[in-house]
Amino acid sequence: MSTPIYQLKRVDFIFKDEKDWKEILKNSINRPAHELINELISSELKGRGGAGFPTGLKWKLAAEVDDPIKYVICNADEGEPGTFKDREILSKVPLKVLTSMAVCGHVIGSKEGYIYLRGEYFFLQPELNKSIGEFKDYCNEINFDFTIKIFMGSGAYICGEETALFESMEGKRGEPRNKPPFPSTFGYLGKPTVINNVETLAHCYTIFEYGSKRFYDLGVQYSRGSKLFSVSGDTPKPGIYELELGMSLVDFVDEFGDGDTKAVQVGGASGFLVPRKGFRETTIGFQGKLTGISLPTGGSMMLFNSSRSMYNVLDNYLEFFREESCGQCTPCRVGCQQLLNGIKAVKRGEKNAQYLNKLMRLTETMQYTAKCGLGQSVANSFSAIVENFREEMIY
Amino acid sequence: MYPVTELIKNLADQHGRERRNLLPILQGVVEQEKYLSEYSMIEIARELDLPASEVYGTATFYSFLEYKKMGKYIIRICKTITCSMKGKNQIIKTIEDMLKINVGETTPDGNFSLLQTNCLGFCHKAPAMLINYEVYIDLTPEKVREILTGYINKKEKEE
Amino acid sequence: MAKKIKITINEVALEIEPGTSILDAARQTGVIIPTLCYHKDLCVAGNCRVCVVEIVGQKRLSAACATPCEDGMDILTNSFKVRNSRKHIIELLLSEHNADCTRCYKNGNCELQKLASDYKIMTQDFIRLSRSKNYTIDHYSPSIIKDDSKCIRCQRCVRTCEEIQGVNALTVAYKGDRMKISTFFEKPMNDVICTNCGQCINHCPTGALVEKNYIEEVWEAIADKGCHVIVQTAPAVRIGLGEELGFKVGSRVTGKMVSALKRLGFDAVMDTDFSADLTIMEEGTELMMRLKRALEDHDPDVKLPMATSCSPGWIKYIEHMYPDYLGYLSTCKSPQQMFGALAKTYYAKAKNLNPAKIVSVSIMPCTAKKFESNRPEMHDSGFRDVDYVLTTRELAIMIKQAGIDFMRLEDMSFDSLMGESTGAGVIFGATGGVMEAALRTVYELVTGRPVPFENLNITPVRGMDGVKEASIKIESPIQEWAFLDGVELKCAVAHGLINAKKVMDSIISGESHYHFVEFMACPGGCLGGGGQPIPTNPEIRRKRAEAIYAEDEGMPLRKSHQNPEILKIYNDFLLKPMGEKSHQLLHTKYSPRKRF
Numbered sequence A: 001m002s003t004p005i006y007q008l009k010r011v012d013f014i015f016k017d018e019k020d021w022k023e024i025l026k027n028s029i030n031r032p033a034h035e036l037i038n039e040l041i042s043s044e045l046k047g048r049g050g051a052g053f054p055t056g057l058k059w060k061l062a063a064e065v066d067d068p069i070k071y072v073i074c075n076a077d078e079g080e081p082g083t084f085k086d087r088e089i090l091s092k093v094p095l096k097v098l099t100s101m102a103v104c105g106h107v108i109g110s111k112e113g114y115i116y117l118r119g120e121y122f123f124l125q126p127e128l129n130k131s132i133g134e135f136k137d138y139c140n141e142i143n144f145d146f147t148i149k150i151f152m153g154s155g156a157y158i159c160g161e162e163t164a165l166f167e168s169m170e171g172k173r174g175e176p177r178n179k180p181p182f183p184s185t186f187g188y189l190g191k192p193t194v195i196n197n198v199e200t201l202a203h204c205y206t207i208f209e210y211g212s213k214r215f216y217d218l219g220v221q222y223s224r225g226s227k228l229f230s231v232s233g234d235t236p237k238p239g240i241y242e243l244e245l246g247m248s249l250v251d252f253v254d255e256f257g258d259g260d261t262k263a264v265q266v267g268g269a270s271g272f273l274v275p276r277k278g279f280r281e282t283t284i285g286f287q288g289k290l291t292g293i294s295l296p297t298g299g300s301m302m303l304f305n306s307s308r309s310m311y312n313v314l315d316n317y318l319e320f321f322r323e324e325s326c327g328q329c330t331p332c333r334v335g336c337q338q339l340l341n342g343i344k345a346v347k348r349g350e351k352n353a354q355y356l357n358k359l360m361r362l363t364e365t366m367q368y369t370a371k372c373g374l375g376q377s378v379a380n381s382f383s384a385i386v387e388n389f390r391e392e393m394i395y
Numbered sequence B: 001m002y003p004v005t006e007l008i009k010n011l012a013d014q015h016g017r018e019r020r021n022l023l024p025i026l027q028g029v030v031e032q033e034k035y036l037s038e039y040s041m042i043e044i045a046r047e048l049d050l051p052a053s054e055v056y057g058t059a060t061f062y063s064f065l066e067y068k069k070m071g072k073y074i075i076r077i078c079k080t081i082t083c084s085m086k087g088k089n090q091i092i093k094t095i096e097d098m099l100k101i102n103v104g105e106t107t108p109d110g111n112f113s114l115l116q117t118n119c120l121g122f123c124h125k126a127p128a129m130l131i132n133y134e135v136y137i138d139l140t141p142e143k144v145r146e147i148l149t150g151y152i153n154k155k156e157k158e159e
Numbered sequence C: 001m002a003k004k005i006k007i008t009i010n011e012v013a014l015e016i017e018p019g020t021s022i023l024d025a026a027r028q029t030g031v032i033i034p035t036l037c038y039h040k041d042l043c044v045a046g047n048c049r050v051c052v053v054e055i056v057g058q059k060r061l062s063a064a065c066a067t068p069c070e071d072g073m074d075i076l077t078n079s080f081k082v083r084n085s086r087k088h089i090i091e092l093l094l095s096e097h098n099a100d101c102t103r104c105y106k107n108g109n110c111e112l113q114k115l116a117s118d119y120k121i122m123t124q125d126f127i128r129l130s131r132s133k134n135y136t137i138d139h140y141s142p143s144i145i146k147d148d149s150k151c152i153r154c155q156r157c158v159r160t161c162e163e164i165q166g167v168n169a170l171t172v173a174y175k176g177d178r179m180k181i182s183t184f185f186e187k188p189m190n191d192v193i194c195t196n197c198g199q200c201i202n203h204c205p206t207g208a209l210v211e212k213n214y215i216e217e218v219w220e221a222i223a224d225k226g227c228h229v230i231v232q233t234a235p236a237v238r239i240g241l242g243e244e245l246g247f248k249v250g251s252r253v254t255g256k257m258v259s260a261l262k263r264l265g266f267d268a269v270m271d272t273d274f275s276a277d278l279t280i281m282e283e284g285t286e287l288m289m290r291l292k293r294a295l296e297d298h299d300p301d302v303k304l305p306m307a308t309s310c311s312p313g314w315i316k317y318i319e320h321m322y323p324d325y326l327g328y329l330s331t332c333k334s335p336q337q338m339f340g341a342l343a344k345t346y347y348a349k350a351k352n353l354n355p356a357k358i359v360s361v362s363i364m365p366c367t368a369k370k371f372e373s374n375r376p377e378m379h380d381s382g383f384r385d386v387d388y389v390l391t392t393r394e395l396a397i398m399i400k401q402a403g404i405d406f407m408r409l410e411d412m413s414f415d416s417l418m419g420e421s422t423g424a425g426v427i428f429g430a431t432g433g434v435m436e437a438a439l440r441t442v443y444e445l446v447t448g449r450p451v452p453f454e455n456l457n458i459t460p461v462r463g464m465d466g467v468k469e470a471s472i473k474i475e476s477p478i479q480e481w482a483f484l485d486g487v488e489l490k491c492a493v494a495h496g497l498i499n500a501k502k503v504m505d506s507i508i509s510g511e512s513h514y515h516f517v518e519f520m521a522c523p524g525g526c527l528g529g530g531g532q533p534i535p536t537n538p539e540i541r542r543k544r545a546e547a548i549y550a551e552d553e554g555m556p557l558r559k560s561h562q563n564p565e566i567l568k569i570y571n572d573f574l575l576k577p578m579g580e581k582s583h584q585l586l587h588t589k590y591s592p593r594k595r596f
Helices: A021-029 A032-042 A055-064 A086-094 A094-108 A119-141 A162-170 A198-209 A211-214 A251-258 A309-322 A330-346 A357-368 A373-388 A390-394 B005-014 B019-033 B038-048 B051-061 B081-085 B088-099 B141-158 C021-027 C082-095 C111-119 C158-165 C199-205 C216-223 C252-263 C272-296 C312-321 C323-330 C334-351 C368-373 C392-401 C423-429 C435-449 C479-484 C495-507 C538-553 C562-575 C580-585
Strands: A071-076 A111-115 A145-153 A193-197 A224-233 A239-244 A261-266 A272-274 A281-286 A294-295 A299-304 B073-078 B112-117 B129-131 B134-136 C005-009 C014-016 C052-055 C075-076 C145-146 C171-173 C180-182 C208-210 C228-233 C268-271 C358-364 C386-393 C467-473 C488-495 C516-520
Touching: A021 A094, A021 A119, A021 A198, A021 A330, A032 A055, A032 A094, A032 A211, A055 A094, A055 A198, A071 A086, A071 A162, A071 A198, A071 A272, A086 A094, A086 A119, A086 A198, A086 A224, A094 A111, A094 A119, A094 A145, A094 A193, A094 A198, A094 C171, A111 A162, A119 A145, A162 A193, A162 B019, A193 A198, A198 A211, A198 A224, A224 B081, A251 A261, A251 A281, A261 A309, A261 C479, A272 A373, A272 B141, A281 B141, A299 B081, A309 A330, A309 A373, A309 B081, A330 A357, A330 A373, A330 A390, A330 C082, A330 C368, A357 A373, A357 A390, A357 C082, A373 A390, A373 C111, A390 C334, B005 B019, B005 B038, B019 B038, B019 B051, B038 B051, B051 C171, B051 C180, B073 B088, B081 B088, B088 B112, B088 B141, B129 B141, B134 B141, B141 C145, C005 C021, C014 C516, C021 C075, C021 C272, C052 C082, C158 C199, C158 C495, C171 C334, C171 C516, C199 C208, C216 C228, C216 C358, C216 C386, C216 C392, C228 C272, C228 C334, C252 C268, C252 C392, C268 C272, C268 C334, C272 C334, C272 C423, C272 C435, C272 C479, C272 C562, C312 C488, C312 C495, C312 C516, C323 C495, C334 C358, C334 C368, C334 C562, C334 C580, C358 C392, C368 C386, C386 C392, C423 C435, C423 C538, C435 C467, C435 C479, C435 C488, C435 C516, C488 C495, C562 C580
Parallel strands: A071 A111, A071 A193, A111 A145, A224 A299, A281 A294, B073 B112, C005 C075, C228 C268, C228 C358, C358 C386, C488 C516
Antiparallel strands: A224 A239, A261 A272, A261 A299, B073 B129, B129 B134, C005 C014, C052 C075, C145 C208, C171 C180, C467 C488
16 A cells, blocks of 8 residues: 555655644643744645645744734635545544644644534534543643634535635624735734644644654655545545645556546646646646646545546536635626536537637636635636537537 | 523523624524524524624525524435535435425425535545435435435334 | 835826725826725725726736735736726626616616726626526515615625614625525515615615605606695705706705706795704704703603604614614604695695695605605694605606706795795704704703804714714803703714614713714715715715805804794794694604514
């Protein structure tokens, strides 16, 4: 199992046992904030939710704001189609996440942390609360003042967007806010807030445990470290895998494909669709690579084989976005409806094939003008599917 | 006092009466009642000193906060891409045949409601569904029939 | 003050205050960026995306209303990318919108229509979405019609109802493609706590929220030779109407308005300012009686402060929100309803008309007045006291329909009997005006001397602060009011229901002790009413207020108790303020309503 195939290297940090968490917590909170920030910065850890903001910088920005009340929030609103790794982390190694949250509290000067858990994961609550209780007991024992609570979501994909998540926690509709201001100065309840994805916090633990170099030595330039991948679709071995970043997609398909992979959806419905002809030139990692195409992902890797109609795939995505858009901004609310109705109309022959070009231009506008990442990213899969599988769209 | 009024009071005591406590209270009512009635929303608004419209506007944003009467067991079938590829339509057909209701409906005895939902996060074990807060994965028509029979028997035993 | 920052807009360099939005910065250089969800009265939403601009070096466009300028920003408001995107967004809005413009009440006065015209959206390739959604029109309210098929989800109405009024009758409900503006459980507007103030209408860019208009009914009455159609015009109409008919904001068009009404065919053109003066006589007397009972008789049941009752939006608000405090309200009807009750009694008798044949019309800056005239208790004349209420906007429509060249009209005067007024009556149209008018009369009746402010201008109660306070010390009153000697009369003025709530809460908590409080539902008072010309914004309200006070200063008489027709009506008909006849015709009671 652990033999690397091509450049695809499996690693095992995240799910490695968490038995030393007490020691790591104690050691970390005895280190000065700037040292921990530098540790994260030199690891080059970037947010694992998909957007890839440097974690160390995020903590630094919040630490620099002078406010007696700050919050640490763990984003466990894992809603991107094809992603299911955060649940696994929270059920297998919750104390790693709690430890990193507390360390973050120490770094930025916060005494309160929340885990925003998606409503679909309601069943995780009892176990997770047990861990939180155990964690709290130890904090009390060492006189460290940090409290963690679970905040349950109620079924809204958009609440994974950080400012929508704050709105939701404030008891409102989960509508993304205008930015700036950013969470580091104006987050939950208007207070400076660090919000990190579950996996990001788990990596922080690894870095606190082994030092930044161990992490930095994994992956490639701009995309350091390892990453959990949620593999699903037409694959003989669906599941969760920790791999080094920077792998080539062709290697990934060799490992996980069923021998007939037609396309891979990297990063979920809001991510990028790569057709077979693009496997070789695509690597998985954050953008910034000097040559070729590099695609970021929150971990979702969905494989489609020749039996799949890409029209159906796109139809499914668009229905998802149409329903899960918060509905406040025009390009996203109306755009998603137009795209879905549009491809249906083309398929039925009510609009001619040229109409697909108009829809392509529409996705461009959505990308430029939508208020948040949801509306901006619909273009990614839409254009790839329509460009590469145009025939399937029409006939 | 109506039981739901008391429930709402208790939830407000437990969570607090500020706006930021609204979601936990709404969730608490849905956990008990399966949905938010007009009456419940008004009581929540009263308890939190919020406009009733705000409670309504917030509740209707969230897919899991139903505002129409629901059955005792709410079945939610994941309809997102992988579950869709792996046969969620057969699962729905099976359930529809078994319970004699369509998606969006509730059985006349008020026991089951059948809904579709967006990604449940079990794409590697598709198709998946929730019954209330319980997850069922790797579904096949046989498996679904078995699961539902279990619920029906459970229900009968209770009665 | 922080150091100014340097930016360029369309390659023109400028220095601006840090924190300025791109939209405001552009306006400073004379660049107009189109907007829809933006309104100067409201918080920034940034959701329509029509105002997107390009910041050089950024791939994505930014909403000009919601993006603060940063030092060194290079902004393009009309690049190829911006124009294409903006056109796309307008097209999207149109695809969602029931763009049946020729059959729309707002045809010609719609911000979306104007944008479509400016950007020459000549094709509609996108699929018409509004057709597939089963929208029904809510027309159950006597004041407001809500048509979701014309809604563009800018949420201006929701923000208005929440931020300006604190009513929250409207909310945003559902998400995604189903997202819409809704009341609680989508009930009709007249089944929820809507106060009918019409501020949502005034802030709606399209025809999704409009007043229920009674234009045809009024034309019909005028055409009916058997009917005697009498019209009254509220104080704020004369300073707003001009805006709809080619005059600049803040123009006083009283004489032209009277001319126009006569040309439209009304049989008598009278003035609500007259009944405003009458209100002062009644309400002033009521206040003095309450003060007497409280301060001299030490009657524990007397309710102070006394709250004004002219604004029907405020009345419905207090009935919903503070049903236990209705005793604080003055029992006086609003000037509109006083006029209505007198039109079919006093006026009918004096002119020897059959009151059953009188049709009483009022021109109001207000949509709540439509609801008020429809209240069951407003039939004290034995008939419906006011038959039709038209807004300032509806009157302007009638004038246009009649082909009247308003600008060229000669000035005319109101008809007599109920047409004469004082400056005190006209300032009813501005926030603080009722208070000022009442103080001018009450102080003089109590002390025998004019109110001690230069030129009778009680400036502390003027202006646009949401809550204003004033106190006047009563010194050496006449014998009858000796107990008031040295009493400091404490007053407050609130406009915009969000401010009314603040004052009510401070009264109830015991934090504030007032004797008299003026409440107006709309920001700026009636001059900013829901029935006034669109747009209304802070600057426009300021100019209208200036016009109101100029009108006041220009009047020969400026105190209600000096109005000769008021003296006459008490002499001939009512006999005395708060007398039996007054009670029967000019006073009313209120009904508690549910908040939820």
